[in-house]
Amino acid sequence: MPARLRQKSPLAFLQPYLLIAPTLILVLMFNVVPAFRTVNDSLYKPARGLNAAGKPPDYVGVENFRDLFDDSHYMGGRFLRAFRNTIIFALATVCIGVPLGLLLALLLNRRQPLLGLWRFAVFYPSLLPLIGAASIWSFIFSDSIGLANAVLKTFGHPGLNWLGDRNLVLLSIIIVNIWKQAGYFMIFFLAGLQNIPRNIYESSSLDGAGPLEQFAYLTLPLLRRTVLFVVVISFTFAFQTVEQLQALGEGGPADSANLLLYLIFQNISERRNWGYVNAMTIVLIGVVLIFTLSNFLLFERDETNR
Amino acid sequence: MIDKNVLRQRFAEALKAALAIIFLLPLFFTILVSFRPEAEPVTNGNIFFGSEITLDNYERALVIAPWSLHYINSFIFVAGTLLVQLITVTIAAYAFARMNFIGRDILLLIILLQLMIPSGVLLVQNFRTINMLGLFDTRTALMIPYWGSAFGLLLLRQTFREVPIELEEAARIDGANLFQVIRHVYVTNSIPAYLAFALVSVSSHWNEFLWPFIITRSEEIRPLTVGLNKLIKTTDQGAFYGQLMAGTLIVIAPLVILFLLFQRQFVESFARSGIR
Secondary structure, three states: OHHHHHOOOHHHHHHHHHHHHHHHHHHHHHHHHHHHHHHHHOOEEOOOOOOOOOOOOEEOOOHHHHHHOOOOOHHHHHHHHHHHHHHHHHHHHHHHHHHHHHHHHHHOOOOOOOHHHHHHHHHHHHHOOHHHHHHHHHHHOOOOOOHHHHHHHHOOOOOOOOOOOOOOHHHHHHHHHHHHHHHHHHHHHHHHHHOOOHHHHHHHHHOOOOHHHHHHHHHHHHOHHHHHHHHHHHHHHHOOOOHHHHHOHHHOHHHOOOOHHHHHHHOOOOHHHHHHHHHHHHHHHHHHHHHHHHHHHHHHHHHHHO | OHHHHHHHHHHHHHHHHHHHHHHHHHHHHHHHHHOOOOOOOOOOOOOOOOOOOOOHHHHHHHHHOOHHHHHHHHHHHHHHHHHHHHHHHHHHHHHHHHOOOOOHHHHHHHHHHHHHOOHHHOHHHHHHHHHHOOOOOOHHHHHHHHOOOHHHHHHHHHHHHOOOHHHHHHHHHOOOOHHHHHHHHHHOOOHHHHHHHHHHHHHHHHOOOHHHHHHOOOHHHOOHHHHHHHHHHHHHHHOOHHHHHHHHHHHHHHHHHHHHHOHHHHHHHHHHHHOO
16 A cells, blocks of 8 residues: 555656666666667778778678678688687587586486585586686697697507697587586586476386486476577577687687687777678677577576466 | 396496596696696606606796786676676666566566677677776776676566565565665575575676776786786797696686585576576
8 A cells, every 4th residue: 555655756656767777777888789889880891980090981881791701701701710610619519518418417416425526526617717727728738748649649649739730629629618518517407307306207117117218208308498498508608609719729720710709809909800890790699699589488488388 | 137227327337437537637637737847748658747746837827927916806806796786686676576667578678688699799899888988997897797687687586576575565564665675575585596696696707708808908907817818828938838737726726616615506506597
């Protein structure tokens, strides 16, 4: 009753808006408005307002985008390579990292001695700063004194140029990423497994189902949502990866292992390329948007159905 | 039949041990190399220990960057971000959870855009905004894009909705004003959600590299990750890996120790940051 009375005064009308104002203004300032400005600036060359000489920027329409998707253009070649690499990087992480995360969760789901220690062993990489993880692996992959080659040499192999061979750098970065993410994926699978009622398994083993059948016909279908979620976040992470490259080859020889956001970062101080930087950002946002949006729709719908 | 089960159990144990060892190897060798003399790389025959255990690498790593300063900077960055987040997120979550107002759904949708367009990918434009505000190379510039958090808002809105409305009504009858209601009814009943949010926020900003690297110049305010980058770049020329590993351990130690102490909370918070 008193609440209803209060709502009639103008202050009470404004109250909710005042409460959400800080969050709303910050999101508009650092997410929404810059996104629209990126769209606008991607149509200019170089981007609007950045000309020290006072020369107005040229409106070029979608020319920046056309250049990006032109393999013979100096920026297009780099962009297409980085784009392709990012997709390979994401796919490899999903195909190896996600099953590995699930395997770890299955192994570490039950109560067992030293559980904390086991979980630490596989989860600690995801807590490290990416730049720290990359730094560790820069030693492992280093050409002459690295651990990876030391191991290869004990097996009589001459050793590989992990960060210098253009066919290998991307693989090296993928290995680091899987090592870094698998434990993080495990967390979601552990949470998913805990939501599966125990008695389902009991009744199915009474029916004679072995562990493999139980996994294929019970666990996996019940974890469908979690699997989907993990796949989506690993894709969006892949498109935002930068730090690994900073310590591991900086995009590799001739961009052989460059990723999209790192290419953007490399060009952030190249004023003449800002039109391209904005256009690349649009592509990047587009991809991230598609993944997070599908995630959101999938799970929101599931929430409302329950 | 029993034999088969035992066998399966053994196999699972062996697999688990093998995976754990593979995951731990990088950390293990990082520690080893940091205590080996620089001139004795692991490829020189002896893979585990060098001719002596030395602290030289740590001494040299400590000289390259002002680590204690970077520690303080990282702490200020993380704490300053979290403190403001807690306030903005709490009041907005209350409004979205319990108030009716015109445009509520559309405004929520706008805020949720943050989850779909993370500020981290808008480097160029946000760099410009910070410059226009005259905030370049300040602590505020580091924190300000994170002061509004759609993730925190969603998490707390959900939690607040589960608080029985009768508690609020009772508090109102007792004469509590809006802020007292939020503080004593909603905040006190949502502590686990706050803890989850705090752990996720702290660990992600403690590890943040790109934004601090771009938006600051002065050593005096740069966080640990940027200091480590400097060490990596110094090492590039001479391949002083002992020194680099020592520096890396200096940087990663606190979070690893924190995790060892609060493992359960970390695992639960990270799980919450995803699905529900």
